[in-house]
Amino acid sequence: MHFYFSATVAFALSGSVSAHGFLKYVDHKGLSYGLWQPYSDPYLSPIPLRYDRTILDNGPVVGMTGPNITCNNGGNNPLNVGTIEVAAGDTLRLVWDQWGSSHSGPVMTYMAKCTPNCASFKGDSGSPWFKIDQFGYDAAKTPPWGSDYLARQGAWWKVTVPPTIAAGEYLLRHEILGLHVAQDVNGAQFYPSCVHLKVTGGGSDAPSGVALPGAYNPNDTDGILVSLYQINQGQKIYTAPGGPVWSKAAPALQTAVTATSEAYNPTSYAPSVRGATTTTTSPVTTSPVTTTRTTTTLSTTTRTTTTSSSTRTTTASTTSSRTTTTSSRTTTTSAGGGTGAGAWAQCGGIGSTGPTSCISGYKCVVLNDYYSQCQPV
Ligand SMILES: *[C@@H]1O[C@H](CO)[C@@H](O)[C@H](O)[C@H]1NC(C)=O
Numbered sequence: 225m226h227f228y229f230s231a232t233v234a235f236a237l238s239g240s241v242s243a244h245g246f247l248k249y250v251d252h253k254g255l256s257y258g259l260w261q262p263y264s265d266p267y268l269s270p271i272p273l274r275y276d277r278t279i280l281d282n283g284p285v286v287g288m289t290g291p292n293i294t295c296n297n298g299g300n301n302p303l304n305v306g307t308i309e310v311a312a313g314d315t316l317r318l319v320w321d322q323w324g325s326s327h328s329g330p331v332m333t334y335m336a337k338c339t340p341n342c343a344s345f346k347g348d349s350g351s352p353w354f355k356i357d358q359f360g361y362d363a364a365k366t367p368p369w370g371s372d373y374l375a376r377q378g379a380w381w382k383v384t385v386p387p388t389i390a391a392g393e394y395l396l397r398h399e400i401l402g403l404h405v406a407q408d409v410n411g412a413q414f415y416p417s418c419v420h421l422k423v424t425g426g427g428s429d430a431p432s433g434v435a436l437p438g439a440y441n442p443n444d445t446d447g448i449l450v451s452l453y454q455i456n457q458g459q460k461i462y463t464a465p466g467g468p469v470w471s472k473a474a475p476a477l478q479t480a481v482t483a484t485s486e487a488y489n490p491t492s493y494a495p496s497v498r499g500a501t502t503t504t505t506s507p508v509t510t511s512p513v514t515t516t517r518t519t520t521t522l523s524t525t526t527r528t529t530t531t532s533s534s535t536r537t538t539t540a541s542t543t544s545s546r547t548t549t550t551s552s553r554t555t556t557t558s559a560g561g562g563t564g565a566g567a568w569a570q571c572g573g574i575g576s577t578g579p580t581s582c583i584s585g586y587k588c589v590v591l592n593d594y595y596s597q598c599q600p601v
């Protein structure tokens with residue numbers, strides 16, 4: 225409980241947080257796939273299974289030319305992420321925890337084929353991305369900005385998996401770009417999330433061509449270095465960054481002239497236990513990451529999930545021989561002291577070159593292979 229209290233305090237003190245946000249669920253055919261919740265998931269034991277890459281907090285990516293633009297701050301860790309199995313042509317509803325109306329800007333969604341699979345693909349080099357949906361500024365709509373429309377209809381967005389893409393694993397990168405202070409260089413605020421998909425069916429199309437980082441230029445006066453009021457007053461045409469939507473993407477789904485409010489209430493949850501496997505049927509893989517492990521129980525209707533305000537408890541009520549493997553995640557406590565990373569800062573992980581200890585009163589906790597964080601002792 226100590227950690228919850230601390231996290232809540234940190235949350236409350238971190239500025240105008242009410243306007244920020246992050247993805248909370250992906251809904252596919254009525255099943256809610258939980259996404260990484262940065263203010264609670266790191267403090268659960270064991271760490272729950274989520275279907276997107278971890279993010280650090282609800283804040284934006286600052287500086288769009290570095291690696292954090294790919295999949296948000298938080299290390300772009302491809303490991304231990306659940307995979308949502310979908311068919312090409314399926315509709316997904318992407319549900320945010322919230323979105324404040326003061327952060328106007330476009331809503332954009334990209335995909336990238338994971339090569340060779342999402343457990344080893346970061347998407348931060350080359351040009352693997354293609355845009356499947358966007359809503360920038362449309363004066364004929366109420367409200368006209370994509371993000372305001374998203375907020376008005378209940379903090380969610382619907383996209384269609386392109387019907388003709390080749391089967392395989394993909395990252396789905398959904399993003400809001402907040403332009404409220406974008407008149408300053410690097411004032412534009414990007415809020416991306418990367419969800420793991422396994423697409424079945426489809427055709428043979430293999431689109432790509434957009435680099436992230438690469439496609440976003442701080443000097444882009446059409447889409448990034450812009451003043452909201454000039455666009456709102458019709459003095460300037462807005463063009464969202466990242467290029468046009470791929471020509472064979474499915475039609476946009478947010479077509480109503482006026483956004484209609486519809487709250488999203490999950491009724492059925494996908495598994496949220498990491499490492500849960502069906503030992504009788506799952507083949508043993510040589511990799512420590514099993515991307516198929518999360519889809520084996522999706523149709524198990526007897527599975528129930530109970531959500532309380534502070535912890536999520538998943539109860540498998542099946543009578544099968546299903547076993548749950550508890551993660552062997554280790555928590556490292558460092559000695560603390562006068563030097564070291566500050567509160568909630570990174571203190572280690574693959575690729576990290578920063579401090580490996582924390583300031584006094586904090587200990588270094590391994591969140592995943594790529595990210596360790598200083599949390600209160
Ligand atoms: C990426 O995000 C992490 C976590 O917020 C931050 O510590 C790091 O400085 C960022 N890297 C760059 C290049 O901005």
Ligand SMILES: *[C@@H]1O[C@H](CO)[C@@H](O)[C@H](O)[C@H]1NC(C)=O
Nearest residue numbers: 288289409440441442443444
């Ligand atoms: C943006 O413009 C500034 C000033 O002209 C320049 O120094 C900088 O290199 C430009 N950045 C990019 C990414 O083009």
